[in-house]
Amino acid sequence: MLVDSHCHLDFPDFAEDLDGIVSRARAAGIGRMVTISTRVRKLNQLLGIAERYDDVYCSVGTHPHNADEEDGISPEELIGLTGHPKVVALGEAGLDYFYDNGAPEAQARGFRAHIAAARATGLPLVIHTREADEDCGRILEEEAAKGSFRAVLHCYTGGRELALKAVSLGLYIGFTGILTFKKSETLRALAAELPSDRILVETDSPYLAPGKFRGKRNEPAYVVEVAKVLAETRGVSLEEISRQTTENFFRLFSKVKS
Template identity: 85%
Template sequence: MLVDSHCHLDFPDFADDLDGIVGRAEAAGIGRMVTISTRVKRLNGLLAITERFPDVYCSVGTHPHHADEEDGIPASELIELTKHPKVVALGEAGLDYFYQHGSREAQERGFRAHIAAARATGLPLVIHTREADEDCGRILEDEVAKGPFKAVLHCYTGGRELAMKAIALGLSISFTGIITFKKSEALRALAAELPADRIMVETDAPYLAPGKFRGKRNEPAYVVEVARVLAETRGVSLDEISRQTSENFFRLFSKVPAPKVAA
């Protein structure tokens, strides 16, 4: 069994094919999917999807692209929204200096609010960080000093220094189809080096389709290709990487029930 720890099933790309998307994922052995929030104000759309499909769960949070739009949402509001049984994580929140869609000040305020909510609830924070390694590392060190929290740096494409800092702080790292791209040698080298109990796989669907699907719409079933390349990179079998990344997922996303066959 595999888990797609990060996809976006509420995006318009899937509107006309949601039953097919989920069905193909289940047929491919994807036991759980987490559809990730990008706007707190659109949580109801995510909840409708999770209530429709038993194996789909969601997070609640504000993507850094929308940091100005949802600036000022307090940790207390996020905490309240996590009481829904299908809300299993915070985020995605963090820093994105590549597109600059949200001001850096609002991104940092939102990032810290989400960390506070993760700390208070014990739920993991899904961190988005792009071209912001230094500031992300600074904020993580600062916040961990205030008290521990669970988190994963999703769709990791940053440098080795930030990855190792995150590992030292007790966080996890997740990989997407980017790890399958020919020019991702440095990323694969990092993936080979990380501790086995801190790695996960995801699609970030509908974006970043891996390998042979590149250029097409991504979907959760394709997380198998991510796992396959990660297994080759680490010199283990696909079965082993599937077991390890799934165990890591259920340990981090502890609100998600593990299938009885996995237990």
């Protein structure tokens, strides 16, 4: 079994084909899918999808692109929204300096609020970080000093230093179809180096289709292609990568039924 630890089933790209998306994932051996929140205010839409399928779960959080729109959401409000049995994580939250969406100050406030909620609930935080390694690493260290929390740096494309810092703090690293791109040699070298108990696979679908499907809409079934390249990169079998990443997933996303 494999798990897609990060997809966006509520996005319009999937609206007309949701049953097909889930059916193809199941046929490909994807045992669990987590559809990730980008706006707290749209949680009900995510819950509608998660409640429709036994093997689909969701998170609650504010993407850094929407930090201005949802600035001021407190840890207490986030905590209060995690009581539903299908809400298994916080986020995605974090820092994104690649696009000029969301003031950096609002992103940082949101990031810290989500970390506080993750610390209080014991649920993992799904972290989005892009072109913000220094600030992300600093916030992670400052917040870890206040008390431990669980998290994954999803769709990792950052530098080696941030990845190793995250792992040293007990966090996980998630890899997407970017790992399969021809120009991702540096990322593959990092993926080969990381501890086996700290790696996850994901699609971030409908975006970032693996090389085999480049240019097409991505979907959870394609996480198999990410796992294949991760296995090749680490010099192990697909079966071993499937076992290890799935074991890692259930350890991190411990609210998900195994």
